[in-house]
Amino acid sequence: MNYPLPIAKLIESYMKLPGIGAKTATRLAFYTIDMREEDVTEFARSLISVKRDLHYCSICGNITEDEKCAVCADDSRDKSTILVVEESKDVMSMEKVREYHGLYHVLNGVLSPMEGTGPDDLNIASLIKRLHDDTVKEVIIATNATTDGEATAMYLSRLIKPAGIKVTRLAHGLSVGSDIEYADEVTLLKAVEGRREL
Amino acid sequence: MNYPLPIAKLIESYMKLPGIGAKTATRLAFYTIDMREEDVTEFARSLISVKRDLHYCSICGNITEDEKCAVCADDSRDKSTILVVEESKDVMSMEKVREYHGLYHVLNGVLSPMEGTGPDDLNIASLIKRLHDDTVKEVIIATNATTDGEATAMYLSRLIKPAGIKVTRLAHGLSVGSDIEYADEVTLLKAVEGRREL
Numbered sequence: 001m002n003y004p005l006p007i008a009k010l011i012e013s014y015m016k017l018p019g020i021g022a023k024t025a026t027r028l029a030f031y032t033i034d035m036r037e038e039d040v041t042e043f044a045r046s047l048i049s050v051k052r053d054l055h056y057c058s059i060c061g062n063i064t065e066d067e068k069c070a071v072c073a074d075d076s077r078d079k080s081t082i083l084v085v086e087e088s089k090d091v092m093s094m095e096k097v098r099e100y101h102g103l104y105h106v107l108n109g110v111l112s113p114m115e116g117t118g119p120d121d122l123n124i125a126s127l128i129k130r131l132h133d134d135t136v137k138e139v140i141i142a143t144n145a146t147t148d149g150e151a152t153a154m155y156l157s158r159l160i161k162p163a164g165i166k167v168t169r170l171a172h173g174l175s176v177g178s179d180i181e182y183a184d185e186v187t188l189l190k191a192v193e194g195r196r197e198l
Numbered sequence: 199m200n201y202p203l204p205i206a207k208l209i210e211s212y213m214k215l216p217g218i219g220a221k222t223a224t225r226l227a228f229y230t231i232d233m234r235e236e237d238v239t240e241f242a243r244s245l246i247s248v249k250r251d252l253h254y255c256s257i258c259g260n261i262t263e264d265e266k267c268a269v270c271a272d273d274s275r276d277k278s279t280i281l282v283v284e285e286s287k288d289v290m291s292m293e294k295v296r297e298y299h300g301l302y303h304v305l306n307g308v309l310s311p312m313e314g315t316g317p318d319d320l321n322i323a324s325l326i327k328r329l330h331d332d333t334v335k336e337v338i339i340a341t342n343a344t345t346d347g348e349a350t351a352m353y354l355s356r357l358i359k360p361a362g363i364k365v366t367r368l369a370h371g372l373s374v375g376s377d378i379e380y381a382d383e384v385t386l387l388k389a390v391e392g393r394r395e396l
Contacts, residue, residue: 043211
């Protein structure tokens with residue numbers, strides 16, 4: 001006996017989500033049957049809305065409902081600094097710190113020869129265009145500390161530096177609260193290299 | 199900065215699912231943005247369909263799209279045996295064994311004084327009605343091996359036995375492939391009690 005079609009289809013849909021296998025998908029599908037009608041309708045509506053109502057900010061590439069994202073639309077932000085990140089999620093993470101008041105630029109990906117992602121596939125051209133009008137004094141590259149993230153940082157730095165703009169990279173080192181004992185060698189090396197005078 | 203409304207709402211919806219916290223919900227929501235349009239539409243449609251098109255089988259309480267579930271509609275099934283389970287999922291699990299050819303009855307829950315679930319909240323009245331016409335010779339109670347499941351089994355057995363129908367319970371003992379070393383005491387006790395001659 002197979003599952004009734006509506007359940008089978010819902011299981012299939014849940015399985016398309018990352019990290020959700022057949023067992024979890026089945027559990028979620030059966031749970032959905034017992035959910036309140038309005039919660040399920042709201043869920044379905046949000047799914048559609050996320051595809052229909054969101055697009056990339058025309059300036060920085062961040063995800064937004066409007067033409068400009070909340071940061072680009074905010075006139076109180078420091079327009080002399082642009083922090084470059086891989087994904088919109090990273091903007092949210094940075095904003096949680098509440099200490100950065102400049103602008104952002106979202107690449108929407110990272111250079112990856114392995115996956116065939118080149119500079120033209122990323123939101124790089126519009127970054128260079130933003131640097132033309134002399135307001136920007138510093139570009140902080142905050143791509144992830146992965147091989148691809150590092151390569152992208154190097155690429156961007158070589159592209160931007162000739163224009164006479166300061167290019168910086170987020171510090172790498174030990175996470176706050178972490179044990180030296182458990183740190184990997186590369187992180188330890190970066191922590192030694194980046195040591196600061198007390 | 200908060201997430202744009204469509205994402206915030208989708209995160210909230212994902213968080214209503216069991217075992218999905220804020221971090222996973224956020225990851226899933228951002229993943230959804232990059233999913234193929236048709237997959238997301240299909241997902242939304244399945245959610246709605248699962249609430250709209252599914253209902254309980256008029257005979258056994260199993261979940262179905264039609265008036266009768268696939269088992270009850272199948273004339274080749276052995277009508278002298280009814281296996282009683284807590285949830286529709288359990289029917290699917292039993293069907294996977296391919297060795298049981300009788301009918302089912304889904305309680306859609308379990309007696310639970312802690313959660314205030316009494317006999318009237320379960321699909322019990324219709325089970326008793328099914329036993330009236332003398333075709334049923336045996337009721338196999340396959341509620342879970344939990345305290346509530348055991349209590350429900352006892353309750354049903356006392357209710358059905360006076361009608362002269364054989365009432366059995368699935369065997370409890372060691373899982374196949376398991377180590378005695380790691381079995382809990384109650385399971386071991388049940389295994390000893392239920393020992394069979396070789």
